[in-house]
Amino acid sequence: MEIVHKQLPFIKGFTTAVAFSLLLLLIRIMKTDSTYYLFLVWNLFLACLPYAIALILSLRKTNHLVFWLAFIVWLVFLPNSPYILTDLQHIRLSTLQSVWFDVLLILSFAINGLIIGFASLWIMQKLLRDRFSKGITNFFINIILLLCGFGIYLGRVLRWNSWDILQNPMGILSDIFKRVLFPIEHINTWSFTIGFGGFLIITYRLIQQYQKRN
Numbered sequence: 001m002e003i004v005h006k007q008l009p010f011i012k013g014f015t016t017a018v019a020f021s022l023l024l025l026l027i028r029i030m031k032t033d034s035t036y037y038l039f040l041v042w043n044l045f046l047a048c049l050p051y052a053i054a055l056i057l058s059l060r061k062t063n064h065l066v067f068w069l070a071f072i073v074w075l076v077f078l079p080n081s082p083y084i085l086t087d088l089q090h091i092r093l094s095t096l097q098s099v100w101f102d103v104l105l106i107l108s109f110a111i112n113g114l115i116i117g118f119a120s121l122w123i124m125q126k127l128l129r130d131r132f133s134k135g136i137t138n139f140f141i142n143i144i145l146l147l148c149g150f151g152i153y154l155g156r157v158l159r160w161n162s163w164d165i166l167q168n169p170m171g172i173l174s175d176i177f178k179r180v181l182f183p184i185e186h187i188n189t190w191s192f193t194i195g196f197g198g199f200l201i202i203t204y205r206l207i208q209q210y211q212k213r214n
Helices: 002-032 036-059 064-077 080-093 099-129 134-156 169-181 184-213
Strands: none
Touching: 002 036, 002 099, 036 064, 036 080, 036 099, 064 099, 080 099, 080 134, 099 134, 099 184, 134 169, 134 184, 169 184
């Protein structure tokens, strides 16, 4: 419950940030008469699911089986949080008149996604710390962020969705195993994974260091 109490100011601030993003989207729809960027709302919703899962887990103590099942679901959806950063690719479709507004619009959603993802990771780190040592927990966090980089690749490049694990498990597992068993043949996959994963690790650790000093 202590974690939940500490999260209340964040939830209020995050709600304000999301409202600002939605306002930007509404303005764009009214100005351009286009609903093209409505997909950002869905992407941000998916980005919030890991936070909801982590918050629910923090409400009460659970047995190991329930915790690890929820952890797996949380991990499957976590890449959706930083994934919105890659929506910046849609800027290439913007006109000269709207490009800077579109940059602001997408960045507002992307930063919100990144923040809510890191917030869920912070809660999960606390929960893992109750089960493992500090060193092992930090190792887990780094691996999780690298897996996020891989998850972003699966979503952006291979166009898999989180729910495809249930709808088409053999297809997604086949793509994963090909890249694990033959890494040299899929060097672009691992370059993408390490690049995005490294970015997430550095950013998350910098935020952690700032929190500790303040």
